[in-house]
Each structure stands twice: as structure tokens, then as C-alpha cells.
Amino acid sequence: MGYSFPEEVLEHVLSFIDSDSDRNSVSLVCKSWHDIERWCRRRLFVGNCYAVSPAIAIRRFPELRSVSLKGKPHFADFNLVPHEWGGYAYPWIAAFAKAYPWLEELRLKRMVVSDEALELIAKKFKNFRVLVMYSCEGFSTDGLATIAANCRNLKELDLSESEVDDVSGNWLSQFPDSYTSLESLNITSLSSEIRFTALERLVGRCPNLKTLKLSHSVPLDLLPNLLQKAPQLVELGSGLHTKEVHPDLYSKLAGAFSGCKGLKRLCGLRDVVPSYLPTLYPICFGLTSLNLSDAPIQCPELIKLVSQCQNLQRLWVLDYIEDTGLIALAESCKDLRELRVFPSDPFGQEPNVSLTEQGLVSVSAGCPKLHSVLYFCRRMSNVALSTIARNRPNLTRFRLCIIERFRPDYITQEPLDVGFGAIVEHCKDLKRLSLSGLLTDRVFEYIGSHGKKLEMLSLAFAGDSDLGLHHVLSGCKSLRKLEIRDCPFGDKALLANAAKLETMRSLWMSACQVSYRACKLLGQKMPRLNVEVIAEQGHPDSSPDEYPVEKLYIYRTVSGPRSDMPSFVWTMDKNSALRSS
Amino acid sequence: MSPPLLGVEEEGQSNASLVASSGSMDCLSQSGSGLKERNYLGLSDCSSVDSSTITSLSKENKNNLNLRATELRLGLPGSQSPEREPDLSLLKSGKLDEKLLFPLLPSKDGICASSQKTVVSGNKRGFSDTMNGFPEMKSSGYTEGNWIFHASGSESESPQSVGQGKFPANSTINVMLSSRSSGAQPAAVNKEAPPKASQERPRATNGSNHNQITTNNSSSAPAAKAQVVGWPPIRSFRKNTLATTSKNNDELDGKPGPGALFIKVSMDGAPYLRKVDLRTYSTYQELSSALEKMFSCFTIGQCGSHGTPGREMLSESKLRDLLHGSEYVLTYEDKDGDWMLVGDVPWELFINSCKRLKIMKSSDAIGLAPRVMEKSKNRN
Numbered sequence: 001m002g003y004s005f006p007e008e009v010l011e012h013v014l015s016f017i018d019s020d021s022d023r024n025s026v027s028l029v030c031k032s033w034h035d036i037e038r039w040c041r042r043r044l045f046v047g048n049c050y051a052v053s054p055a056i057a058i059r060r061f062p063e064l065r066s067v068s069l070k071g072k073p074h075f076a077d078f079n080l081v082p083h084e085w086g087g088y089a090y091p092w093i094a095a096f097a098k099a100y101p102w103l104e105e106l107r108l109k110r111m112v113v114s115d116e117a118l119e120l121i122a123k124k125f126k127n128f129r130v131l132v133m134y135s136c137e138g139f140s141t142d143g144l145a146t147i148a149a150n151c152r153n154l155k156e157l158d159l160s161e162s163e164v165d166d167v168s169g170n171w172l173s174q175f176p177d178s179y180t181s182l183e184s185l186n187i188t189s190l191s192s193e194i195r196f197t198a199l200e201r202l203v204g205r206c207p208n209l210k211t212l213k214l215s216h217s218v219p220l221d222l223l224p225n226l227l228q229k230a231p232q233l234v235e236l237g238s239g240l241h242t243k244e245v246h247p248d249l250y251s252k253l254a255g256a257f258s259g260c261k262g263l264k265r266l267c268g269l270r271d272v273v274p275s276y277l278p279t280l281y282p283i284c285f286g287l288t289s290l291n292l293s294d295a296p297i298q299c300p301e302l303i304k305l306v307s308q309c310q311n312l313q314r315l316w317v318l319d320y321i322e323d324t325g326l327i328a329l330a331e332s333c334k335d336l337r338e339l340r341v342f343p344s345d346p347f348g349q350e351p352n353v354s355l356t357e358q359g360l361v362s363v364s365a366g367c368p369k370l371h372s373v374l375y376f377c378r379r380m381s382n383v384a385l386s387t388i389a390r391n392r393p394n395l396t397r398f399r400l401c402i403i404e405r406f407r408p409d410y411i412t413q414e415p416l417d418v419g420f421g422a423i424v425e426h427c428k429d430l431k432r433l434s435l436s437g438l439l440t441d442r443v444f445e446y447i448g449s450h451g452k453k454l455e456m457l458s459l460a461f462a463g464d465s466d467l468g469l470h471h472v473l474s475g476c477k478s479l480r481k482l483e484i485r486d487c488p489f490g491d492k493a494l495l496a497n498a499a500k501l502e503t504m505r506s507l508w509m510s511a512c513q514v515s516y517r518a519c520k521l522l523g524q525k526m527p528r529l530n531v532e533v534i535a536e537q538g539h540p541d542s543s544p545d546e547y548p549v550e551k552l553y554i555y556r557t558v559s560g561p562r563s564d565m566p567s568f569v570w571t572m573d574k575n576s577a578l579r580s581s
Numbered sequence: 582m583s584p585p586l587l588g589v590e591e592e593g594q595s596n597a598s599l600v601a602s603s604g605s606m607d608c609l610s611q612s613g614s615g616l617k618e619r620n621y622l623g624l625s626d627c628s629s630v631d632s633s634t635i636t637s638l639s640k641e642n643k644n645n646l647n648l649r650a651t652e653l654r655l656g657l658p659g660s661q662s663p664e665r666e667p668d669l670s671l672l673k674s675g676k677l678d679e680k681l682l683f684p685l686l687p688s689k690d691g692i693c694a695s696s697q698k699t700v701v702s703g704n705k706r707g708f709s710d711t712m713n714g715f716p717e718m719k720s721s722g723y724t725e726g727n728w729i730f731h732a733s734g735s736e737s738e739s740p741q742s743v744g745q746g747k748f749p750a751n752s753t754i755n756v757m758l759s760s761r762s763s764g765a766q767p768a769a770v771n772k773e774a775p776p777k778a779s780q781e782r783p784r785a786t787n788g789s790n791h792n793q794i795t796t797n798n799s800s801s802a803p804a805a806k807a808q809v810v811g812w813p814p815i816r817s818f819r820k821n822t823l824a825t826t827s828k829n830n831d832e833l834d835g836k837p838g839p840g841a842l843f844i845k846v847s848m849d850g851a852p853y854l855r856k857v858d859l860r861t862y863s864t865y866q867e868l869s870s871a872l873e874k875m876f877s878c879f880t881i882g883q884c885g886s887h888g889t890p891g892r893e894m895l896s897e898s899k900l901r902d903l904l905h906g907s908e909y910v911l912t913y914e915d916k917d918g919d920w921m922l923v924g925d926v927p928w929e930l931f932i933n934s935c936k937r938l939k940i941m942k943s944s945d946a947i948g949l950a951p952r953v954m955e956k957s958k959n960r961n
């Protein structure tokens with residue numbers, strides 16, 4: 001053969017290839033490339049921490065510097081996954097501690113991280129730089145203190161949306177005085193009082209600090225000082241705002257904000273008093289991202305604020321913005337790419353704001369670059385959805401939540417099948433879709449025939465029969481994640497499309513009609529799937545096989561059944577179907 | 582509703598029959614929609630189904646459990662009224678089903694063998710056994726379903742209720758029913774981590790269900806106003822955020838208690854954590870009753886006994902005695918990290934400062950306050 005292409009050259013070439021899928025392709029070219037590639041891969045993304053074991057990952061990629069792991073299924077965000085289900089980071093971190101002493105970055109999502117795990121990170125990785133724990137739990141500020149005390153080169157510490165056992169706010173003081181490398185700090189989820197002096201000193205001595213997202217315990221009057229110490233900030237999450245307006249504070253804030261010439265992303269503004277909003281006006285023009293989903297600002301002030309943000313690309317806001325605010329948004333923010341509108345009163349019976357489908361239609365018409373939408377509202381029509389689809393064929397993410405379940409088209413009282421059908425038909429690059437409202441099997445027919453690029457689909461209270469699920473599983477070629485709750489889908493479609501499940505990352509079904517028998521059969525016949533039955537009522541063996549399981553989580557894996565299941569989770573394996581009940 | 586087909590005949594045609602024969606799917610869909618109507622919206626439908634119908638369907642289903650076993654159908658009790666085909670053809674069709682259901686996998690004889698085995702074991706469990714077998718299900722002794730119906734105050738129990746209970750999305754029904762019965766508690770129960778979907782064993786009969794369903798019907802429509810776990814799909818942290826923001830902005834909310842305030846509840850010795858929404862209660866009594874119900878089965882120990890309502894009632898009062906007696910007390914961790922006895926401060930203050938709850942054994946809680954024993958005697 002005489003293949004004499006030097007390894008070093010190939011390695012050098014590969015160092016420019018970051019994308020995981022490209023690297024995977026490279027590794028399939030030939031054995032030699034496979035070998036070279038695995039030695040020079042530095043980043044690994046594991047979308048499901050149980051799809052592969054740490055040992056397997058380490059064996060294949062011996063020189064990783066950065067790992068991302070995801071644990072619990074997405075529906076854990078809505079309390080549908082029992083607390084002790086799993087997703088433990090410790091085994092991974094312990095394995096990495098031995099294999100990757102030079103590990104620099106860990107990004108964990110929906111995992112359980114203990115203080116012991118944090119201690120390992122702090123002590124075993126000498127060059128640790130980035131720790132992101134998004135929506136994680138299981139650790140306390142003690143663990144954070146260890147990180148602060150030991151990670152000399154830490155650049156990024158991000159705890160967004162994690163549940164932290166807030167023992168004390170003193171952990172910040174554990175950063176030694178010699179520590180100056182902080183670039184990004186996100187402590188929004190902490191609730192205990194922070195030592196403000198420690199925070200100020202920290203901010204003051206880290207010249208590269210670009211992102212600072214504070215918890216709501218940091219009072220407003222501290223903000224000007226912080227901002228003055230860090231005028232280079234690019235991203236800011238401000239803390240709690242006081243009720244009264246102090247003229248002093250106002251002018252200090254205004255001055256401080258004007259000093260932050262590079263501020264591009266703003267969030268927080270919890271409990272903001274509208275009178276302080278004008279202090280933000282000088283920076284509005286430079287903002288590309290604005291997250292007001294914690295800020296109960298009413299429509300008029302929102303309009304004033306938003307119409308000055310002509311460069312806005314991302315807006316997260318409460319439905320106080322109302323249709324009129326969204327119309328203003330559509331007129332002013334022509335660069336808008338992503339819009340999320342959250343409900344201010346999700347459990348209220350009656351609408352408390354005048355936000356309807358019209359707001360979304362306006363934005364879809366006025367913002368040509370809009371591609372990502374998450375919208376909570378209380379009414380929708382097929383006509384509106386079709387209009388949105390025609391306006392914005394470039395949509396890649398469309399998540400619509402009509403707050404009341406089973407809501408039909410409010411004009412025609414028909415199901416919303418046709419409207420969502422228009423979305424999948426026109427938006428050919430749609431990757432993520434969440435449905436709501438009254439939906440029959442027809443919508444799944446549309447999704448199956450048009451949703452060829454759809455990767456993630458979330459269903460709730462939709463459909464009539466197995467045919468619906470069958471359409472999705474057989475039609476959506478790119479489907480990776482399917483999560484379903486409270487839909488009348490049963491055994492037939494699941495078993496008929498069993499092979500499809502191996503091409504997906506995971507399938508979640510809760511409160512559906514999949515029988516225990518089907519689960520056992522699936523587990524028996526598909527050894528490369530973990531078919532996890534979650535039954536908190538007791539072992540499913542103790543009831544007839546025809547009975548539906550409470551919750552079902554199926555995912556592909558090369559590691560077989562996991563060994564850390566709690567008492568209410570069972571993996572169906574090849575012995576299940578043969579075991580007598 | 583057209584006579585539901587078993588789908589046997591059509592599936593004999595070709596591999597694609599599962600896909601192409603919308604006939605069989607329609608049958609499923611029609612019966613499925615019947616199912617759906619009963620479950621989700623269908624309070625009107627529910628009320629029109631009387632207990633006797635369900636009984637008869639369940640009984641029919643008993644006879645067909647065996648026959649259905651090989652068909653890999655779900656066969657929910659009362660889901661499809663079965664046709665009495667000869668056993669032979671059904672067993673054969675069972676084999677056919679397997680092949681078609683797994684077009685990509687080679688069919689093995691072993692599969693048929695195993696399904697026959699399942700049939701045999703299924704045989705052993707007659708319908709009545711199933712009913713009685715329910716208690717055994719709760720090997721972990723932990724369930725929430727019962728409380729919801731207890732809250733609705735119904736006493737009697739019948740096999741039909743089990744049939745009813747097995748429908749999926751039962752949590753939805755429970756919520757709808759229980760929201761009518763007693764405002765705060767069931768909603769709280771429902772808000773916790775896993776909703777109890779299909780395997781609930783409600784103590785209430787259809788009778789009482791119907792009563793409440795009719796009540797629901799006569800009031801506002803749609804009746805799905807009660808809260809369901811995890812719906813609308815908002816992150817908990819966001820829910821808590823709304824709670825705090827609304828608190829501080831009087832001008833915003835004209836209504837009381839808009840947001841949710843989720844906190845964790847743990848119990849000494851219980852393997853599970855729960856989350857409750859403090860805003861759904863307005864008094865200590867409500868919270869306490871809800872927690873009693875939530876953790877009741879666990880307290881009772883190996884509550885394998887869920888047979889007669891009489892026994893269940895006994896367990897409840899026994900639990901009440903336990904909690905109000907001296908075995909367990911409710912404590913909470915406040916903002917400063919101190920563990921305090923629940924009930925000492927005014928309710929509003931409590932929910933503002935409570936970070937988490939814990940049901941402790943009184944013996945452990947003695948250090949908290951000398952009034953533990955006193956308090957527990959004073960209760961009830």
C-alpha cells in the first residue's frame with residue numbers, strides 16, 4: 001500500500017476540524033485515520049451519559065481536554081422524572097481524574113453532581129478552566145468553595161439553573177487574592193447572601209471578566225461599583241432591584257452603564273422598578289441579547305426599551321409584552337433571530353394580558369431572520385400558524401405552548417392539525433418542534449411526511465391512536481429525541497418501529513398506553529437499547545402484562561443496562577420476557 | 582363506533598399491512614378515541630358510562646386476557662369489546678402479529694414460545710386475582726394515587742374502579758376530580774415529581790367519580806382547569822421566580838397566590854423526595870394533611886394492604902395518630918439554614934422563609950424545641 005502520509009500532517013489538518021460529525025466521518029475513512037483521529041480529538045460530547053460508559057469513552061479518546069455530558073431526560077425540567085432517577089456525574093469525573101489529568105473543561109447538563117465530585121475536579125485537574133453546570137443538582141456551596149480555592153486557572157464558572165444547596169455565601173472568598181483569570185461567572189441560581197466585598201474584589205482583580213451574572217441577592221446599589229470595576233463586560237445579569245428610586249443611585253447606574261461600551265447581553269432585571277429602565281437606554285443600541293423573562297416590566301416600558309435595541313438578535317420576555325409590544329418589536333428589531341415569550345401567570349384560569357397569536361404573526365412577518373421561537377399563549381388558529389409558516393420558512397425551532405390543553409382553533413373550533421402541518425411543510429429546515437392544542441393523528445401524518453430534518457419532537461396530550469406515533473417514527477428520518485406525555489400511543493407503533501429506536505438518542509413516554517409486555521419484548525429483542533420502565537407504584541411484574549407502564553425511557557447504548565438505577569426503575573433485558581411473572 | 586376488528590384478517594395480507602391497512606388502525610383509533618374521550622375531556626362521556634358497563638367489559642376482558650396475550654395488544658380492560666374468535670386462530674394470529682410487528686427482525690420460534698409462556702402465566706391471573714393482586718403491586722409501599730381519591734372523600738370500592746384506574750393519563754382525571762373535592766391538597770399532590778399515571782388504584786368508585794364528574798360538567802367547560810403535573814411546561818425555577826416577583830409587585834397581580842413556590846420535602850427513611858408547591862396551601866393544617874397523605878404509605882411501613890376500604894381508613898387514622906401522636910414531626914429549614922419546627926410562625930412568614938421541609942422522627946427532633954412533645958399532644 002505504501003501509505004506514507006505523515007501522521008503529524010494529518011493531525012495538523014485535523015486540528016482545524018471541530019465539528020463532531022466531521023470528526024466522526026474522518027474516523028471512518030480507514031483504520032489509520034481512525035487511530036490518528038482518536039488520538040488528537042480534544043472535545044467530546046455525550047448526549048446521554050448512559051449511552052456509553054466512561055471506560056469506553058476513555059479507551060477510544062485518550063487525550064480529551066473538554067467533555068460535555070447530559071444526564072436526565074428533558075422532561076425532568078417539568079418534574080416528570082423522579083428525583084432519584086440517575087444521571088450521576090461522579091463516576092465520569094472519577095474516571096476522568098485517572099485518565100485525563102489535563103482535562104480543562106466540563107460541561108454538565110441535568111446531572112447530579114455531588115460535592116465529592118466537585119472536590120475531585122478541584123484537586124485532580126491541574127489546568128481546569130471551565131465548569132458549566134446547567135440545570136444540575138446535588139452540590140452545595142461547600143463544593144464551590146473547593147473549586148474556588150483550588151482551580152488556579154479557572155476561566156468560567158457557570159451554575160445556570162442549577163439547584164445549589166446554599167450553605168453560605170462565603171465560598172467566593174475562597175478565590176485567592178492571586179487569582180485573576182476569571183472570565184465568566186454565572187451564579188444566578190444562588191440565593192444566599194454573597195459576601196459583597198469578596199465579589200467586588202474578585203471583579204476588580206480579573207481584567208478579563210466578560211460575563212457576570214449575579215444572583216438576586218446582590219442589591220442594586222452594588223451594581224454601579226461592580227460595573228465601574230468591569231467596564232469591559234460583555235454580558236451582565238443584574239441582581240435584585242429595590243422598590244424605591246434613589247436619585248443618587250439612578251445617576252450612578254446611568255453613569256456606570258454608559259461606561260460599559262461593550263455590553264452586548266443583558267439579563268436578570270428581576271423585580272426591576274420601571275423608573276430605572278432609562279439607565280439602560282445608552283446601551284440598548286449595542287445589545288444583541290436581552291433576557292427579560294424574570295422582569296415584570298409592563299408593555300409601555302417594554303416597548304420603550306425594545307424599540308431602542310435595533311441590533312437585538314435574541315429576546316426572552318414575559319407575555320407582558322402583549323401583541324402591541326411584539327408589533328413594536330417587529331418594527332424595530334429587524335435582526336431578531338430568536339424570540340421566547342413566557343407566561344406571567346401560567347396557572348391562571350383567565351388570560352391576564354392581551355397576548356394572542358397576533359403578536360407572533362407580526363414578528364414572523366417583520367423579522368426576516370427569525371428562526372427560533374418559543375411562545376406561550378392562550379389561543380391559536382390554523383390560519384395564524386399557516387401565515388407564520390409562510391412568512392418564516394427559515395424557522396428551525398418552533399415550540400408553541402397553548403396553555404390550556406386540547407384547545408382547538410379558536411376561530412373554527414377545528415384541531416390545529418392543519419396549522420402545524422403548514423409549519424412542517426413550509427419550514428423545511430425545522431429541527432425542533434413542540435406541539436400543543438387540540439391535535440389528532442392527522443398532524444402526525446403531516447409531520448411524518450414533511451418533517452424530514454426534524455431532530456427533536458415534544459408531544460403532550462395529542463393524537464388519537466398508535467397511527468400517530470407510527471407516522472412520526474416511520475417518517476421523521478432525522479429524529480433523535482422524541483418525548484411524549486399523555487398521548488394515547490400504545491404497543492403497536494412502538495414495536496413496529498423498534499429498529500428506528502436504535503437510530504435515535506432517546507424516547508420518553510409517560511402516561512401513554514405502552515404495556516409492560518411490549519416493554520419486555522422490546523428489551524428482549526433489542527439488546528442495544530435500554531428499555532427503562534419507571535414504576536413508582538411497585539414492580540410492574542405484580543400487575544398483568546397488559547397494563548400500561550407509568551413511564552418509559554428508551555435509549556440506545558453500547559454499555560448495556562446501567563447499574564445505578566433506583567428501586568423504581570427496571571431495565572428490560574433479554575431475560576425479561578422469559579421470566580415468569 | 583363500528584365493530585372493532587381484531588385486525589387479524591387484514592394483517593394476513595402483507596407486510597405492509599400494518600402501515601397500509603388503516604382499517605385496523607382505524608379500529609384502534611376509534612376505540613382509542615373512545616378511550617381518549619373517557620379519559621381526557623370526556624367527563625360527559627365518562628358520566629354516561631355506568632358501572633355496570635365497565636364491569637361487563639372488564640369481565641369480558643378477563644376471558645380474553647389469554648387470547649389477547651399473543652396479539653401484543655394493549656388490551657386495557659374495557660378497551661375493545663372482543664369478538665369471540667376460536668382460540669386457535671387467535672394464537673396463530675399472534676404469531677403473524679409478531680412477524681409483522683418486527684419486519685426488520687427475523688422471527689424466531691422462541692418468541693412464539695415465550696409468548697405462549699406468557700399466556701400461560703397470564704392464565705394464572707384471573708380477573709379477580711388481578712383485583713386482589715393490586716395490593717402486591719405496592720411492594721415499595723409508596724403511592725400517591727389513593728390520597729387523591731381519599732381527598733374526594735369516597736368510601737366504597739369496587740373492581741370497576743380498578744378498571745377505571747388503569748386508563749392512562751389517570752393523573753388528569755384525578756386532578757379534575759380532586760380539584761372539585763378539596764381545593765388545596767390534591768393539587769399539591771399532583772404537583773410533585775412523578776404523576777401517577779396508569780397504575781393507580783383509586784379507592785373511589787365510579788359512582789363517586791361520576792358524581793364529581795357531573796359536577797364538573799355542570800360548572801365550567803372545559804373542565805380541565807385543574808393543574809396537571811408538569812403542565813404548562815415551565816421550569817420550576819421560573820415558577821419560583823414568578824412567585825417572588827409577583828410578591829414584590831403589588832400593582833401587577835390582582836389575584837392572590839399567582840406563582841408557585843416549590844420546595845423539597847423529605848422524610849426520614851423514605852427513599853423518595855417530593856416537591857410541593859407551598860402556594861397551594863393557606864394554612865398549616867392543609868399542608869400537614871397533604872403531607873400526611875403524600876407520605877402515608879411509607880409511614881405505615883409495608884403497606885401491602887390495600888384491599889378493603891375499611892382497612893385503608895384504618896391506616897389513615899393510624900397515620901394521623903402517628904403524625905399527631907409523637908412519632909413524626911414536620912420541620913423546615915429556613916433561609917438562615919436553621920431547622921425549625923413547623924407551625925411556630927404565621928403562615929405567610931413561614932412560606933417566605935421556608936427553604937425545605939423534612940419529616941423527622943420526633944426523637945430526632947427533640948433538639949429543635951422542647952415543645953415537640955407538647956405540641957404533638959395538643960394537635961388534633
